[in-house]
Amino acid sequence: MTVRQIVRKRGRARENLLVILHDLQKQRCDNALDHGDLEELAEVMGLSVADIVGTASFYSLFSLKPRGRHIIRLCDSPPCYIMGEENLREAIRERLGIDFGETTADGCFTLEPTSCLGACGVAPVMMVDDEIYGNLTRVKVGEILERIQAADSLGAAVSGKEA
Ligand code: FES
Structure with a gap:
């Protein structure tokens, strides 16, 4: 529009x-x-x-500079930080090669810090696009990213493009 x-x-x-x-x-x-x-x-x-x-x-939900297709927002407010936010950040860095403020070379993911997402009861928390994920571990983060990458590849295959 x-x-x-x-x-x-x-x-x-x-x-x-x-x-x-x-x-x-x-x-x-x-x-x-x-x-x-x-x-x-x-x-x-x-x-x-x-x-x-x-x-x-x-507002952190808006950006004036280009970002990836998927926005990962990792909560770094104290409750999430105490529950292992640093560990998750490291897991994302290892899997995708990006840190806060960076976008993967293929333009698929951007990682951003965010303040409290209102889900402290299930800290540590991250939001990918419009979805909030809680009680995260390094393994769960890997699984979530793998699912998104698989869905992207499937979507690309269906539309005849490479992911
Ligand atoms: S501090 Fe992370 S969701 Fe509230």
């Missing part, structure tokens, strides 16, 4: 800005907001570009 179509669908009021940004980012392959889209959005909504960029950069 174009910027104008999304604004028409959600409504032009300022209170709809976050959901509009979410829609814009979700439809892009690089999981990021496009500066040209934000300029157009500012014009359509009657806001300044600085206001929109400021809002987008305040």
Whole structure:
């Protein structure tokens, strides 16, 4: 959908800005907001570009730079940290070769730190795309990533592309 179509669908009021940004980012392959889209959005909504960029950069769910197809958000708030967040980070580093702020060479995964995801009762926790995983161990993280990679390969095979 174009910027104008999304604004028409959600409504032009300022209170709809976050959901509009979410829609814009979700439809892009690089999981990021496009500066040209934000300029157009500012014009359509009657806001300044600085206001929109400021809002987008305040929330960790939005990105202004290209990211991988899957976003892994590893909680590094104290309850998760105490329960072994460092161990999980190391497991991801070993399996995918990326650390916080990095994207795999094939563009499949980006790893980001996040503050509390509201699931401290099952710490340590990570979120991959829209799914939250708790009570994680190094083995479980490996299994989750393996499942995602297998699903991507299957999807690529079905569509006739290489993963
Ligand atoms: S501290 Fe990690 S989910 Fe709350």
